[in-house]
Amino acid sequence: xxxxxxxxxxxxxxxxxxxxxxxxxxxxxxxxxxxxxxxxxxxxxxxxxxxxxxxxxxxxxxxxxxxxxxxxxxxxxxxxxxxxxxxxxxxxxxxxxxxxxxxxxxxxxxxxxxxxxxxxxxxxxxxxxxxxxxxxxxxxxxxxxxxxxxxxxxxxxxxxxxxxxxxxxxxxxxxxxxxxxxxxxxxxxxxxxxxxxxxxxxxxxxxxxxxxxxxxxxxxxxxxxxxxxxxxxxxxxxxxxxx
Amino acid sequence: xxxxxxxxxxxxxxxxxxxxxxxxxxxxxxxxxxxxxxxxxxxxxxxxxxxxxxxxxxxxxxxxxxxxxxxxxxxxxxxxxxxxxxxxxxxxxxxxxxxxxxxxxxxxxxxxxxxxxxxxxxxxxxxxxxxxxxxxxxxxxxxxxxxxxxxxxxxxxxxxxxxxxxxxxxxxxxxxxxxxxxxxxxxxxxxxxxxxxxxxxxxxxxxxxxxxxxxxxxxxxxxxxxxxxxxxxxxxxxxxxxx
DNA sequence: GAGTGGTCTAGACCACACT
DNA sequence: GTGTGGTCTAGACCACTCC
Numbered sequence: 387x388x389x390x391x392x393x394x395x396x397x398x399x400x401x402x403x404x405x406x407x408x409x410x411x412x413x414x415x416x417x418x419x420x421x422x423x424x425x426x427x428x429x430x431x432x433x434x435x436x437x438x439x440x441x442x443x444x445x446x447x448x449x450x451x452x453x454x455x456x457x458x459x460x461x462x463x464x465x466x467x468x469x470x471x472x473x474x475x476x477x478x479x480x481x482x483x484x485x486x487x488x489x490x491x492x493x494x495x496x497x498x499x500x501x502x503x504x505x506x507x508x509x510x511x512x513x514x515x516x517x518x519x520x521x522x523x524x525x526x527x528x529x530x531x532x533x534x535x536x537x538x539x540x541x542x543x544x545x546x547x548x549x550x551x552x553x554x555x556x557x558x559x560x561x562x563x564x565x566x567x568x569x570x571x572x573x574x575x576x577x578x579x580x581x582x583x584x585x586x587x588x589x590x591x592x593x594x595x596x597x598x599x600x601x602x603x604x605x606x607x608x609x610x611x612x613x614x615x616x617x618x619x620x621x622x623x624x625x626x627x628x629x
Numbered sequence: 630x631x632x633x634x635x636x637x638x639x640x641x642x643x644x645x646x647x648x649x650x651x652x653x654x655x656x657x658x659x660x661x662x663x664x665x666x667x668x669x670x671x672x673x674x675x676x677x678x679x680x681x682x683x684x685x686x687x688x689x690x691x692x693x694x695x696x697x698x699x700x701x702x703x704x705x706x707x708x709x710x711x712x713x714x715x716x717x718x719x720x721x722x723x724x725x726x727x728x729x730x731x732x733x734x735x736x737x738x739x740x741x742x743x744x745x746x747x748x749x750x751x752x753x754x755x756x757x758x759x760x761x762x763x764x765x766x767x768x769x770x771x772x773x774x775x776x777x778x779x780x781x782x783x784x785x786x787x788x789x790x791x792x793x794x795x796x797x798x799x800x801x802x803x804x805x806x807x808x809x810x811x812x813x814x815x816x817x818x819x820x821x822x823x824x825x826x827x828x829x830x831x832x833x834x835x836x837x838x839x840x841x842x843x844x845x846x847x848x849x850x851x852x853x854x855x856x857x858x859x860x861x862x863x864x865x866x867x868x869x870x871x872x
Numbered sequence: 873g874a875g876t877g878g879t880c881t882a883g884a885c886c887a888c889a890c891t
Numbered sequence: 892g893t894g895t896g897g898t899c900t901a902g903a904c905c906a907c908t909c910c
Contacts, residue, residue, distance in 0.1 A: 455888035698907030
């Protein structure tokens with residue numbers, strides 16, 4: 387008689403779950419080192435190999451970062467290499483190093499429309515913050531974003547805070563609200579620039595632009611950000627690796 | 630005295646290389662099973678664990694496919710799940726299962742322009758084939774592609790062959806030319822439909838479209854296809870998962 | 873039942889970083 | 892030197908597939 391176990395999950399996945407739990411609880415913060423594999427193995431009463439396999443998966447998911455000889459660290463959007471991890475727009479020529487700059491325009495309170503509520507997995511009418519900003523490459527405006535955030539999660543986000551933060555938004559969210567963005571999903575269309583977009587990106591009205599809608603998820607696949615942006619693709623393109 | 634080894638590569642990577650070599654040589658063909666881990670371990674004189682790690686990597690790269698209890702198989706574009714692996718355009722509503730249909734328009738011989746030569750990593754002026762086709766979702770034309778292929782690799786590709794093939798192009802390339810596509814890179818812009826594109830996709834001239842340029846690579850990161858397409862995003866969007 | 877991949881363990885040694 | 896992750900091995904047992 388063999389037991390059917392529809393909920394079977396191997397040990398290393400359970401360990402992964404426990405590590406994830408510790409991360410969510412804030413036991414180890416972004417950028418910090420987590421305990422060594424040996425310590426974790428002792429703590430969870432499994433072999434080092436099992437912990438290793440759990441960490442391998444989490445490193446593949448960009449949740450942890452391994453550094454040989456040093457230790458394993460909690461991934462952070464503060465890390466220069468992770469800073470614009472989700473931005474796929476790159477200049478046609480020259481440097482990928484020339485990091486874009488985020489210019490906040492305004493930030494206001496509102497109630498979630500049906501569309502926003504659906505994207506964020508919240509009730510329609512829930513208080514949200516709507517943040518608008520422009521992204522500049524070498525002084526040129528290239529991306530215009532409208533960003534929808536559940537107010538509950540981003541208590542205290544203000545224009546002042548945004549203006550004094552000269553780094554990526556996600557690193558701000560991480561630092562101020564303890565929010566770790568794990569993955570995102572984008573839906574891309576081609577649209578004609580309306581009046582507002584044309585003004586924002588300094589292009590002619592009617593210019594074809596990329597419309598990029600993004601939902602960003604934190605631990606446990608919980609959506610915590612919805613944004614809709616327009617990308618100018620004169621001198622830039624959206625680069626995507628297919629595997 | 631320790632030895633500096635700038636070309637150091639772990640055993641499992643060398644094994645990976647040997648398996649890759651066997652794949653390139655055609656020892657095992659797409660869709661077929663490769664020998665069991667035990668057999669490979671004996672063949673290469675390493676432990677099963679080392680073979681396993683090599684195969685793990687190759688499975689992550691979509692080069693091999695593991696099937697528990699059955700064996701490890703060479704990935705194939707003939708597999709329904711892999712068929713449109715590189716196509717990111719999906720309908721706004723309804724089924725992802727409704728597979729698109731490829732309608733060939735024409736196929737002609739030409740010489741590689743500088744642009745095509747650069748993308749394909751060949752000499753300017755090298756003979757190439759230019760294939761045009763339309764992709765239909767439920768009878769509606771949604772993608773127009775112009776596909777550039779080094780003639781040397783695709784000897785004997787003809788309109789007749791294309792018309793009788795009612796599956797994906799990559800599965801045709803795999804079956805007829807033994808070409809395994811491993812990865813691809815796309816560059817996406819927003820453009821206005823020109824006369825030709827408008828006619829092809831049955832939209833108004835000037836309609837914003839996605840311009841998608843794709844270079845596709847086979848084993849050893851060798852480019853073997855370049856295509857430029859226009860995607861209609863009325864009722865469809867380009868879906869991209871960011872990790 | 874036989875064969876395959878999947879999990880788990882334990883131990884040895886290597887490469888790397890810090891101090 | 893010490894401690895970390897990285898590699899490699901050998902063996903046991905489990906889960907799945909096919910006969």
